[in-house]
Every structure is written in C-alpha cells, then in structure tokens.
Amino acid sequence: MTFSTDRLNLRAVNYLCMYYRLLLSVFFLPVFLTGQNEFAPPGAEWCLQGYDADGEALGYVIASYVADTLLRGQKFKVLQMRAKTITPAGYKYTPFSSRDMVLESGDSVFYYIPNIGVSVFLFKKNYIEGEVTTSYLYNDYFDVLSVKDEIIDGLPLSVAELNLQPWLNRDLPVTMYGRWGPSRGFIGSWGFANEGKGKEILEAVRADSVPEVKMVARSQCFAIMDQEERTFVPITPEEDCKIEAFPNPVASVDEWVRIRLNCRDYVEKDYRLLIYDTKGRVVGTPRTLRYLPNDFSVRNLPNGRYFALLIAGEERYEFTFLKSR
Numbered sequence: 221m222t223f224s225t226d227r228l229n230l231r232a233v234n235y236l237c238m239y240y241r242l243l244l245s246v247f248f249l250p251v252f253l254t255g256q257n258e259f260a261p262p263g264a265e266w267c268l269q270g271y272d273a274d275g276e277a278l279g280y281v282i283a284s285y286v287a288d289t290l291l292r293g294q295k296f297k298v299l300q301m302r303a304k305t306i307t308p309a310g311y312k313y314t315p316f317s318s319r320d321m322v323l324e325s326g327d328s329v330f331y332y333i334p335n336i337g338v339s340v341f342l343f344k345k346n347y348i349e350g351e352v353t354t355s356y357l358y359n360d361y362f363d364v365l366s367v368k369d370e371i372i373d374g375l376p377l378s379v380a381e382l383n384l385q386p387w388l389n390r391d392l393p394v395t396m397y398g399r400w401g402p403s404r405g406f407i408g409s410w411g412f413a414n415e416g417k418g419k420e421i422l423e424a425v426r427a428d429s430v431p432e433v434k435m436v437a438r439s440q441c442f443a444i445m446d447q448e449e450r451t452f453v454p455i456t457p458e459e460d461c462k463i464e465a466f467p468n469p470v471a472s473v474d475e476w477v478r479i480r481l482n483c484r485d486y487v488e489k490d491y492r493l494l495i496y497d498t499k500g501r502v503v504g505t506p507r508t509l510r511y512l513p514n515d516f517s518v519r520n521l522p523n524g525r526y527f528a529l530l531i532a533g534e535e536r537y538e539f540t541f542l543k544s545r
Contacts, residue, residue, distance in 0.1 A: 258324060258399065259297075259322075259324050259329050259345060259399065259400075259401055260285040260297050260299075260322075260324070260401075261285075261399075261427045261428070261429060261430070262285075262427065262428045262429070263285070263426075263427045263428030263429075264285040264400075264426075264427040265282055265283065265284045265285070265426050265427070265442075266282065266283045266400065266401060266422060266424075266425050267280060267281070267282050267422075267423050267424045267425070267439075267441035267442050267445060268280065268281045268282075268283070268420045268421060268422050268423060268441070269420065269421050269423050269436075270419070270420045271419050271420070271421070277306060278305060278306060279303060279304045279305040279306050279311065279314065280303065280304050280311075280423075280441055280444060280445050281301060281302070281303045281420065282301070282302045282303075282442075282445050283299050283300075283301055283320075284299065284300050284301075284302070285297055285298070285299055286298055286299070286300045289321065291321070291332065294323055295323075296321040296322060296323050296332060297321070297322050297323070297324065298319055298320075298321055299319065299320045299321070299322060300320075301320070302445065304444065304445060311444060312486075313486030314485055314486075319476055319515060320332075322342065323339050327344050327345050327346055328341060328342075328343075328344050328345075329341075329342045329343055329344070329345070329401070330342055331356055334475070340356040341354065341355070341356055342355060342356055342402075343355055343396060343401070343402050344396075345378075345398045345399060346367075346378060346380075346398060347364045347367050347380040347382070347396060348364060348367065349364055349365070349366055349367045350363075350364060351364045352364070352385070353382070355402075360384050360385075361384070361385050362382040362383065362384060362385070362394065363383055363384075363385055364380055364381075364382055365381045365383055366380070366381045367379070367380045367381075372397075372433060372434075372435060373433040373434045373435070374433070375430060375433045377397050377398055377400065378397075378398035378399075379395060379396070379398070380395070380396040380398070381393065381394075381395055382394040382396060395422070397422060397425075397435070400422070400425045401422075402422075421435075421436065422435050423436040423439040423441035424436070424439045424441045424442050426442065461481050461482065461484065461537070462481070462482050462483075462537070462539075463479050463481060463482075463530060463538070463539040464479065464480055464481075464482050464539075465477055465478070465479050465528075465539050465540075465541045466478050468541045469541070469542035469543065469544045470518055470541060470542065470543045470544070475517055475518065475519045476515040476516065476517055476518065477515060477516055477518055477541055478513060478514075478515045479512065479513065479514060479515070479516075479530070479539065480512055480513035480514075481512050481513075481537075484512075486511065486512070486513070487511060487512045488510065488511045489510070489511070489512075489532045489535075490508055490509075490510055490532060491508065491509040491510075491512065491514075491530050491531065491532045491535075492506055492507075492508060492530070492531045492532070493506065493507045493509055493516060493528060493529070494506050494528065494529045494531070495521075495526050495527070495528050495529075496526065496527045496528070496529070497524065497526060498524065498525055498526075498527075503521065503526070504520065504521070509530075518541075518543055521543055522543075523544050524542070524543060525540060525542050526541055526542070526543070527539075527540050528540065528541065
C-alpha cells in the first residue's frame with residue numbers, strides 16, 4: 221500500500237497540532253489560570269478590622285470594587301469605603317473616604333492621587349523573598365521576609381510577609397495576599413488616624429466568583445458590616461442639620477464632591493440633588509442620592525461657583541461649592 225505525499229503531510233500536520241495542544245495544556249494553562257488572579261475581580265470586597273496603638277479594636281472597614289473609569293486612556297478601578305466604629309451603644313456607621321482609584325498594571329497596583337494628578341506605586345501581587353520594596357502608604361523601605369503559597373479557607377493564595385527595615389526603629393509587619401491585596405487596607409485607615417500607630421488586619425474577602433473567604437478564623441467581619449443597625453440613636457431635628465461639602469473648593473483634577481450631614485453619621489433616604497449656576501439655571505441632570513454621606517461627579521462642570529439643593533420629603537438643605545483650577 222502506498223500513501224501520497226499530500227496525505228502524509230496532512231497526517232504529520234495533524235500529529236503536530238495534537239502535540240502542540242498537549243504542550244499548551246501542560247505549560248500554558250497554568251499561566252491562563254493565574255492570569256485570572258486579578259487584584260480586584262468583579263464584585264470584590266475586602267473586610268478589615270482596625271486597631272489602635274494599644275491593640276484595642278476600633279471597628280471594621282469594607283473596601284468594595286464598584287466600577288471602572290477611564291482616565292487619560294487608562295482603566296482605573298474605583299474603590300468605595302464603608303466603616304463602622306465600635307461605640308458604647310454598639311456599632312455605628314462612620315464617615316470614611318469617598319472613592320479611591322487604583323490602576324492594575326502587570327504585577328503592580330498603583331494609587332491615583334487627584335490633587336497632583338499622578339499614579340504612585342502601592343504594592344505588587346508577587347514578591348520575592350529577600351527583596352527590598354517600598355509602598356506609597358508608608359514611604360519607607362520594606363524587607364520581604366518570606367513568600368509562601370498557601371490554601372486559606374479553600375482559596376489558593378500567595379502570602380508575603382513584609383516588615384520595615386530595623387534601622388527605621390519601627391516594627392510594622394505587613395501581610396500581602398497576592399490576588400487580594402494588602403492586609404493593612406488601602407488609602408485611609410485608622411492607622412493614619414492614630415499617627416501611624418494603629419493597624420488593620422484583613423479578616424475576610426469575597427467576590428462574585430468566590431464566596432466569603434476568612435483570613436481570620438471565625439471572623440464576623442462581613443456579618444457585622446452587613447447587618448442593619450438597630451441601636452436607638454437620638455435624631456437631631458432637621459432644622460439644626462447642615463450639609464458639609466468637601467473638598468471645597470474642588471480642584472479641576474478632582475472628579476467628585478463628597479457631602480454629609482454634620483449632625484448624623486449615616487442616613488438612608490432618597491434625596492434629590494439639584495445644582496444651579498450663579499444665574500439660577502439648573503446645570504446637568506437632577507440626581508438621586510439614596511444615602512448620606514455620598515458623593516457626586518463634577519467632571520462635566522466648568523470652573524465656577526455652584527449652588528445646590530438637596531430635597532427629601534419636607535427636608536430641604538442648601539449648600540455651595542466652588543470648582544477651580
């Protein structure tokens with residue numbers, strides 16, 4: 221029996237295709253899988269507990285990946301923070317940072333600083349034992365003490381233990397959870413509020429594709445943050461409340477104005493927001509804010525002074541803000 225050269229070539233090509241498929245499955249599939257380990261997968265939330273310098277618990281913070289935004293052609297991840305503080309009457313919502321923007325580029329994560337319009341290095345997703353690294357959060361050098369691959373609550377994670385170098389005379393151990401980011405949180409933290417002497421510990425994480433993963437055994441972090449507050453808190457009469465807007469003035473590089481009631485920590489209600497220019501004309505589309513504190517975008521507003529009206533039923537609040545360069 222004889223075979224034509226064309227049939228032999230076809231068979232050879234088929235064998236080569238099978239061979240390369242096998243190579244791809246063996247060598248490149250792990251790369252594809254690890255490539256999915258982004259710093260913030262869809263629906264990602266980090267729940268952290270904060271402590272003061274004496275190790276006393278202060279409360280909890282949830283950082284949520286809520287949206288993407290384009291800035292100078294780069295896609296930033298928008299993080300929103302919620303906090304609860306421990307009080308004698310129980311847990312109470314606390315005003316916290318409005319929105320933070322982070323950029324994921326290769327192995328590194330950067331934080332965007334609006335007032336100077338630049339991105340600065342925050343942390344890496346993969347560290348090498350023995351290397352020296354930095355972080356914008358602390359502006360000091362870190363020694364990478366160890367890097368281990370671990371299974372935490374069923375989730376494979378690369379865990380790096382870092383510490384500030386001894387000659388800085390500060391002891392600040394930090395744990396980095398590769399895909400899930402740093403244990404000490406993101407931008408604002410109780411540590412900063414306590415002159416850098418406090419700490420935050422990543423207690424649990426979750427995402428659309430991953431159920432709650434407990435970094436700290438028996439953590440109640442999400443359960444406490446998710447539950448509605450039932451503690452009775454005396455309400456200040458509406459006529460004694462005022463709206464505070466910040467930053468004010470708003471620099472042109474900023475995109476958001478944060479507002480809160482100066483007499484209450486947190487309020488859930490449907491507020492209608494109207495913005496007027498100095499000629500009394502409504503600018504933009506009226507917006508609905510379902511809770512306070514909250515923030516709204518001023519990206520499309522030209523520089524100038526604006527008057528705003530916030531309405532909910534019989535409640536009516538007025539405030540002004542200035543957008544300038």
